[in-house]
Structure formats: structure tokens, C-alpha cells
């Protein structure tokens with residue numbers, strides 16, 4: 345089935361499934377059409393400045409208060425929330441993981457969430473968690489919402505369908521979606537199994553970065569963000585709602601589907617984005633710019649230029665810089681870098697960092713191209729080269745990222761990662777040329 349989306353980032357959208365189901369000129373008519381209930385979903389304080397004020401009006405078969413009843417605690421042992429102090433089993437270091445295995449037992453998107461790192465403090469609404477999901481079954485009668493943060497989903501293998509209360513988003517590897525805090529949804533697998541990455545943002549919402557002197561175009565353009573049109577089901581059979589709230593999980597039973605929004609309008613809504621529509625801007629003469637040049641979305645922290653999270657990609661692009669070491673430079677960073685690979689190779693680490701894998705370069709810990717990458721780039725003929733069939737990304741945060749016990753004990757952890765730099769040799773020999781003998 346073709347899905348319909350509305351273009352634009354942060355627009356004030358309106359959408360209805362039945363003619364006349366969306367009230368016009370007002371939000372709360374005395375009796376909404378079709379006997380619907382009007383409900384506001386607030387994504388910002390009522391009084392937030394206009395630029396960050398987000399809310400939507402949902403016209404639904406039953407108000408959500410009929411879904412949110414008599415919760416009981418449930419266990420979700422692998423989905424962790426910051427701060428998860430006492431659970432930091434890894435010694436300080438640079439780390440890398442192979443792809444996490446696909447599940448053997450039936451596992452849905454929520455149960456298949458494996459937290460790799462957490463940062464900041466969810467209750468203080470600052471920081472993030474980086475997860476890998478691996479799932480092999482669809483959610484059918486189970487639904488979920490996350491009160492702790494919005495979720496940026498980055499599929500790596502297998503297409504997924506987010507059936508949300510505000511519409512349906514289908515997502516393939518190479519695309520991303522953002523599911524706002526508090527939005528109820530379920531996840532169906534179009535392909536089985538499915539794996540990908542999730543950034544759970546406890547802080548202010550992701551927004552588009554300012555472009556500064558780049559001007560009005562390029563990088564991520566607003567029209568390429570897509571929000572689904574309204575969709576609802578009238579399902580009068582047992583359903584379950586799972587809620588993540590302050591790091592704990594709770595469930596409640598319903599006798600109907602909570603995906604019952606017939607029409608909605610507003611600017612608080614889920615969206616998807618195809619990373620292939622990102623127009624990268626980079627060095628066209630010499631040097632390697634900071635990776636912030638590839639920021640797709642940024643979640644501000646309140647301190648200017650110091651993101652709670654930057655979502656950065658390394659897309660296919662031409663490398664043309666003259667007299668330049670073209671891969672990433674060696675680097676120590678006050679921000680903490682969680683990286684994943686959706687497809688292909690990453691130029692700083694051609695081997696060992698594989699699609700579905702993870703690397704973690706934490707606050708102030710040195711990293712950069714491995715010995716192979718350094719040698720190759722130091723000797724390469726500097727003709728124009730296209731880095732193609734590749735898509736790496738980074739969740740970069742101002743907060744240190746704490747690996748979970750799961751990440752520490754995972755068989756996917758590469759215990760020899762730091763050896764990738766061992767063969768970097770001393771080339772200083774007191775001459776201007778240095779020693780490039782091998």
C-alpha cells in the first residue's frame with residue numbers, strides 16, 4: 345500500500361480521514377463531528393516561545409484517558425535509562441562492537457531494544473541513550489509510548505512500519521524517523537528480521553541546525569521531511585499499552601485499539617527523512633572540515649553550540665581536496681561520539697567497523713583513522729574520488745556516554761579494537777621529509 349505523507353519540517357499540518365472530521369476555525373467544538381473526542385497533545389510547555397512551541401489537536405474515538413488506566417510494572421531488563429550508575433562494567437577506553445545478533449526467540453521492537461550507552465539524566469531531561477534494536481516479530485495488539493524522550497530511529501537491516509496514533513510511517517534502511525515523546529505506536533516488520541539503531545533524546549527536541557554562511561539551501565532541506573496523514577483503526581478487541589516512564593516500564597490492558605485518531609492538526613507529529621536527500625557541503629580545495637558540516641538534526645542543550653545531541657551522517661560524497669589528508673583527522677573531543685554504520689565502509693576504518701556495528705569514542709579519548717587507513721590516505725594519489733555506497737552516522741552528545749553492562753558483556757564487543765592503531769609508527773627522523781620508507 346502506498347503511504348501518504350505531508351512535506352515540511354515542523355509545519356502546522358492538518359489531516360482528516362473522514363470528510364469534515366477535522367473541526368475548522370476552532371479546536372474544541374461543543375460536539376465534534378462523528379462523536380469524536382478532542383484531545384490536545386502538548387510537546388512543549390504551553391508558554392514556550394513560538395519557535396519551540398509544539399502541540400497537536402487529536403480527534404479520536406475515545407480519549408487517551410480511557411487507555412491510560414491501572415498500570416502495573418513490567419520488566420524490560422535490557423532497555424536502560426540514564427543515569428544507570430553502578431552498571432558501568434567497562435574500563436575506560438575506545439570501544440567497538442560487531443553487529444548484535446538477530447533474536448532467535450520471537451522478539452518485537454520494544455523487547456528487542458538493547459541499550460548500549462546512556463548519557464546525562466532522563467529525569468533532568470538532559471542527555472540521551474543509544475540503543476540497537478533487533479526484532480523478528482511485529483507488534484500486533486501491543487502498543488508503546490515513551491514519556492522519557494523522543495526516539496530517532498535509524499534502520500540498518502529490514503524495513504519497518506510505525507503504526508502511530510497520528511499516521512503510518514514506513515521506513516527502509518537509509519531513512520530515519522523521529523517519534524515524539526508521548527506518541528503511541530506499534531512497530532510492524534515489513535522484512536524479518538530487522539535491526540537498527542535508536543537515539544532516545546531526553547532533552548529538547550531535534551531541530552534543523554542553522555546553516556550560517558551556507559545560506560538557505562543544502563544540508564537537510566525542510567521539504568524532505570515527511571509527516572504521515574491521519575490513519576485510524578476501529579478495533580474492539582483486547583490490546584495492551586506499554587509505557588516507558590522515568591526509566592521504568594508499565595503496562596495496561598485495553599478493550600480496544602489506542603490507534604483511533606480520525607483527524608488531527610498541529611505541529612507536534614512524527615516524521616521521516618530519507619538520508620539520500622541530504623545535500624552535503626564540504627571541502628572543495630583543501631583540509632577536512634569538522635563533521636558538524638554533516639549535521640542532519642541537532643537537539644540543543646540550552647548552551648549555544650553545545651548540543652545535547654547532534655545527529656551527523658557520513659553520506660556518499662566526492663573527495664577532491666588537494667594536499668590534504670582526506671579521512672577524519674586524529675582527534676580528542678569534549679563531546680562523546682557513538683557511531684553506527686548503515687551500509688558500506690567508513691573511510692577511517694575500512695575493516696572492523698561493519699554495517700550494524702557500533703563504535704564509541706568517549707569524552708576526551710583519542711581516536712582517528714586506523715593504521716591501514718592512515719597509510720592508505722597518506723600515500724593516495726589525490727585525484728577526485730567518490731566515496732560511494734556508504735552511510736555511517738554519529739550520535740554526538742555533550743554528555744559522557746556510559747556503556748551498559750549488556751554492552752560490556754556482549755560477545756559482539758571487540759576486545760582487540762585499540763590494536764587497530766598499534767602499527768602507527770614513528771615517522772619523525774629529524775629531517776623535513778620524515779621517514780615514509782614503508
Ligand SMILES: O=C(O)Cc1cc(O)ccc1O
Pocket residue numbers: 633634635671672673675681692705711712738
Ligand atoms: O570518525 C570519527 O571519529 C567522527 C569524525 C569524523 C570526521 O570527519 C571528523 C571528526 C570526527 O570525529
Ligand SMILES: [Fe+2]
Pocket residue numbers: 675677681705711
Ligand atoms: Fe571523532
